[in-house]
Amino acid sequence: MDIRAEDISALIKKQIQYYQNDTEIQDIGTVIETGDGIAQIYGLNNAMSGELVEFLDGTMGLVQSLEEDRVGVVILGSHLSIREGDEVRRTGRIMEVPVGEALLGRVVNPLGQPIDGKGPIDTDQTRPVESPAPGVMERKSIHEPVQTGIKAIDALVPIGRGQRELIIGDRQTGKTTVAVDTILNQKNQNMFCIYVAIGQKDSTVRATVETFRKYGALDYTIVINAGASAPAPLQYLAPYAGIAMGEAFMYNGQHVLVVYDDLSKQAAAYRELSLLLKRPPGREAFPGDVFYLHSRLLERAAKLSDELGGGSLTALPFVETQAGDISAYIPTNVISITDGQIFLQSDLFFSGVRPAINPGLSVSRVGGSAQTKAMKKVAGTLRIDLASYRELESFAQFGSDLDQATIAKLNRGKRTLEVLKQGLHKPIAMEKQVMIIYALIHGYLDDIPVEDINRFESDFYTYLDGAYSTLLEQIRQSGQLAEPEDMEDAIVTFVKQFVRSV
């Protein structure tokens, strides 16, 4: 709360000018019940749903349920100072959060207040947390890629700018890592990132922020934190605050990536809120409008038409499953809303496939049209090859005498899996991904021992950076494959000089 001297004099001047006019009859309500972050208020007959109300001590509340003689209000902040019989006043406004570039590099709570100890946020722009999603004519088909820097995603389940791609999996399967790596790779990609942490341990969020800082990603990232100790209303509001901040960039013609980590915790917070507001519980005790809770959030992700500046907002919602059960209530809801999902499996994770993406269950319904031409060409058959490898693999376990074609296919499959593995916080540029997959599908890796693939890959990148930087530059600039001779030349010369371990 900062007050400048010129503000005061300007305000007093205004007050003197309009003195006598500013006292009017206002609606007030009376607190009749309070507790658990919820207050029931008698009166406030004209209050709107979603309106902000102000309690006697300045604490704000959000009108959630309107009943015949009372309204249910969720308290944003401490409910300890609110007492029965207190006066409550309407503000006539709905909730807003500060937006703008001043927020970049900051950690804020869902109300937009800084919690990183770096002082106040210098912005006077705000945006309401709830706003209608762009309509049919305001949108455009997705055609630009989000480069996640993760080979398995960019090749198999590509994400486009403006897409909503669900990341789903059990606990401890590397969901957050996927998002963090994606954010790290957005450096110099003309993309702002917003990381919304809902119901997580504050220590985890701190570690994530430190990772961003260490890799220089914090300069283009806003972190919104509603920790596990935050009251349910704040956890419920956090994604909406995040998307409001993102929309401001999007309507400015910029590109934004918003990560919600994770929506199952938000749904749980909303369930808590709804049960306290005495709304009838439905399946898994979630209220009836839990689908709307997520659909109205994710519908606001969009690729805007050129008339509106062509900005985009890509959403990466997370959902945590229990023991791989994707048919629970929240996972099915969010799967049906989003444009595809990336399914992370714990058994893959523990067998060393990291990121533990299951290519069979992961899909991207619109990302294909956003893939660069080069990537599309090399990765076109990868998914089918992997599927047939999985099938053959289970067959090959029974028989020992296999024909040459089958053995070749199995060999290729093993190397494909190996190439799709990737280290922590090591995003790879698109052109390098194209080169390694090109080498893979054209059989240049078939002679390399499986144990050496990892080393081959990293040495290959260094080699390309040194000797073939123009080739990489060409692929990056055009988005197309280079001349086959040039690419093969690069690969063959490197394979020749590569020292195998056996």
Added chain:
Amino acid sequence: MKNRLKARRYAEALYQVAKEKGNHDRIEAELQVIREVFHDKSDLVGFLQNPQQWLNRARIIKSTFTTFSAEVVKTLLIMVEHHAEKDVVAMVDHYVRLLNQDRCIAVGEIRTAEPLAESEKAEISNRFAQKFGYQQLKLNNIVDSRVIGGFKIIVNQQVYDASVQGRIQEMKRDFVPLYKR
């Protein structure tokens, strides 16, 4: 507080019946007597709630309120039958409010730092009756030191704040944007 809604239903029904019969003023006077009898800690409510007396409830009501209008006695009988003895007081309050609404009279409170003189109170009442949309305004003076100066009128969940406290809060609201509070 809790059964406001329930009490309102009985009051609305009784008021409509009374208005049709044209004796709503007499019933109001009777209800004021009943309000005294049915107050929170009265023995009558406890007695009626005693399960041993459940069969006698109707007889007790009929024999006690012999001089009252039939409508009032019937309402009481229904309320007692529905185990709503405790809501009688709220019902009476609602009835009075409905009556006052029809007469364009409102009862409210005026909060001041120092007690008001009767003449001041009368003047304020006269002046503000129109402003709140009533013909007549009855104000109860409540002394509240938090007001600091000026006065604050609260009538039917509407407030006219001409107090120093209100001015200070208004200033605070102007200075600090919503999202910074």
